[in-house]
Amino acid sequence: MKENLKELLVLGIMSGTSMDGLDLALCKFSRKNSIWNHAILRASTLPYSPQLRQSLEDAMYLSAENMCALDHQYGKLIGDSVSIFLKSGNFKADWIASHGHTVFHQPSRYFTLQIGNANDIYAATGIPVINDFRSMDIALGGNGAPLVPVGDEYLFNEYDSCLNLGGFSNISFKHNNNRIAFDICPVNMGLNYLAGKSGLEFDCAGKLGRQGIILPEILDKLNTLKYYNLPPPKSLGREWFIENMLPILNNESSVNDLLRTLYEHIVQQISSVLNNGSFKNVLITGGGAKNSFLIELISKKTKSEIVIPSNEVVDFKEALIFAFLGYLRIHSISNVFSSVTGSTSDHCGGSITGIIK
16 A cells, blocks of 8 residues: 555545435545545535435335436435535535445345436536445445445544444444454434334434333344344345334334333444453444433443544544545555455445546
8 A cells, every 4th residue: 555645635425324314524635654644624414305305215116217217316416415515615626425325235135226326426516426335345245334444444443443323333343453344233223213103303312212111022022133143244224124123113012112122222232242342442423422312321331431522523424434435446445345344355446437637
C-alpha cells in the first residue's frame, strides 16, 4: 500500500435498513507517512417522505419493470439531493460514493441489490459515482456484508470493537490479527415495527419498552432462531427479518410488552458477543446509540466500557466509511476483507460511473 495518497473530497451516501432517510457526509481523506487522515466537513440527513418510505419498504414485491423504474427514480432523487446539499454549503466534491438502498440481500442465492441508479446520480451532479460495493464480494463467494469494518480497521482502530445499532446490529473487531465482523441481530427494524403499532415512527429513548414486561415464551422463540448458532461470516437482510422474526412479533400481546421482550432479546444477543470477546471497550454508533434505555440495558449486561462518540460520528459513521471505501476504490486499494465476508480473497469493490477528470 502506498504511504502517501493525495487529499480528495468524497461525498458518502447511505440509506440504511431503518429507513430514517438519506445520510450525506462530505468527507476529506488523505494518507501521509502511513497515517490515514479523515474529517467530516458537512453532513445531513434528508428525511424520507411517508410515500417514499412506503415505496422502499414495498420494493421487494415490485415487478421487474417497476423495480427498474424505482431504481432510476431513486437515483434521480439522490442526485438532486446531492446537488442541493453541495450548493447550499458552497461545497464541491471530487467523487460520490453511494451505498444505495438495499432491496434484496441473499448471498446464499448469490445476489444482492441496492437501488439508486448511478447514471442518474452522475447526470444530476456531473460528479463521478462509485456504487454497487457488494456484488463483487458475493461473486467471490462472500456475504457481501458487512463492509464498514474496513473503515473500523483504518479509521477507528483505537477501539477493541465497533458496534453499530441500526436496522440490524453488527460488530467489528480484531481476532488473531484479522478483522472479524458480522451481523448480530435486528435492532431498529424490529423496534420501529412495533412502535408503529402505537402510531410512532420509533420508540424514543425506549419509553414504551421501559413500561413493558418481558414475555418469556416470546423471548425464548426469538433467542432460538437458527441464525444465532451460525458461525461468522454471516449477515442479515430484510427478507430474513420478515420470514423469521416478524411471525413471532405479530402477537396479540401489548405493544409495550413485545417491545420490552425484543429489547431483552437484542441485549442478550449483543452482550453475549461482547462478553465472549472480552473487549475492554466498544464504540457504539447508529440510531440505537441514542436510545438511552437500550444503552442502559447493554451497559448492565457487559463488562466492556461503552463509548458513545459525538453525534456527528453516531449519525454519520456509515456514510463516512462508505466515502472511505470509495476513496480506497479510487486508489485501487482493497476495501473488502475476506476475513469479514468469507470471500475467497481481499479485493477492491465498487463500480465507477461518469467521466473521471
